[in-house]
Amino acid sequence: KLHSEALARAQKVLEADRTFASADEHPQIVDNLLTCAYAYKMTGQSAYLVKVQKDMKTVCGFSNWNPGGLSIGEISFAMAIAYGWLYYDLPLDIRKTARQSMSTKGVRPMYNKSFAKTIGNWNSICLGGVACASLAIYEKDKDAAVKQIEKAIEENTIGVRGMYSPHGNYGEGIGYWEYGGGYQVSFLSALKGIFGSTAGIAEIPGFMES
16 A cells, blocks of 8 residues: 555656655655655656656755755755665766765765754754765765764754653654654664664663653
8 A cells, every 4th residue: 555655656756747846845745755756766757767867966056955944854865765775776966966965065064064963853854964975975075974974973862861761752742743753763774774773772771761
């Protein structure tokens, strides 16, 4: 059922053929990239790949991904997923531009932003989303990636303790629990998949219970 719903959603994206003017439209940007990238991987239908490429080019052309908002985390995450899932299907120029944009508009702008005192969904979304972009560019821009991954682990550890400990109840309510938790799980899944460990974050009391 989930698969069918995802394909139906991707088809609606194709039919709407929406274009974007700025990072402020991040919810729809994320939806477009993730659903069409998934649909292409599952069906091989070229129309989905063409749409992903078009939207990646558009997003890379933005002057910034709004480092003061949630969009930097969401767009970085969606770009990382599309880049990773479709790597061998993307032309070389789009791969290069995507890596450069993830580095200059996602990873590096986060260096001077601290989320150590941010106990809530922003911690998971911004740190987790940008860390996924860091992991995506790791092989090509290792120094930039490592710096942000280490920062994300340090500050997210503090955030997860504040959000989930000791019993797993989430202070912002079920809506933000789902929203932030999705990015939190994606971040930890990426860490586990690449490094074999979540750096102890998943073992923080309350997180798995939640």
